[in-house]
Amino acid sequence: MYKAGSPSASRSPAAASGAARETGDRTHVPQRTCIGCRKKDDQAVLLRLVRVSMEGVNAVRVDQDRRMSGRGAWLHPELACLRLAVKRSAFPRAFRGAVGITDVERWFKALEDVPTGNGFKTVQPESGSEI
Template identity: 55%
Template sequence: MGPVRTCVGCRSTDRRSALLRIVVSTDGAGLPVLVVDEGRCMPGRGAWLHPEPRCLELAERRRAFPRALRHAGPLDLAAVEAHLGAP
């Protein structure tokens, strides 16, 4: 079956290849933002998410990203929302 990860939104497990890896990066102003790690090889901790707007909404409501990524403070979800086509 291959490596298995847990979605931070719905908390169900799935194959690593079926999930998106989300990491903390910085924008042009040096502020922390969440980005989708397309190649699954960016440095740092990663959080795994099903590529569905519903899972993103659940993760945001549960404040799962700061906890999973061990990051204090607010994180900008705009890049992840744009990747998923979420409103």
């Protein structure tokens, strides 16, 4: 994946002399800073958050497909980082103003309680006194 700037990209193979392009430079992974722990990490492992406006209210959404436009921020998909971000007021800072993060919280909540299907729940009602 590379961007060819010239509109008249001549596809003549004669120019291929070094074959440097085929080596695949792996060090070119974009780095982003987590707004929670503020550590840099590969863009691929971070969760993209984007600000959306709904009826004049700004809210943060989890942009899982990374296709939404708008002001974005990055966060590790870890509850610890979310907590840190909240604690540090990273959201209003990253999005330049007050934003609702209900959507993000919901996303993290869904992460936590992974659906266990029809698992056997061995939750027993309190049966009074033990013998």
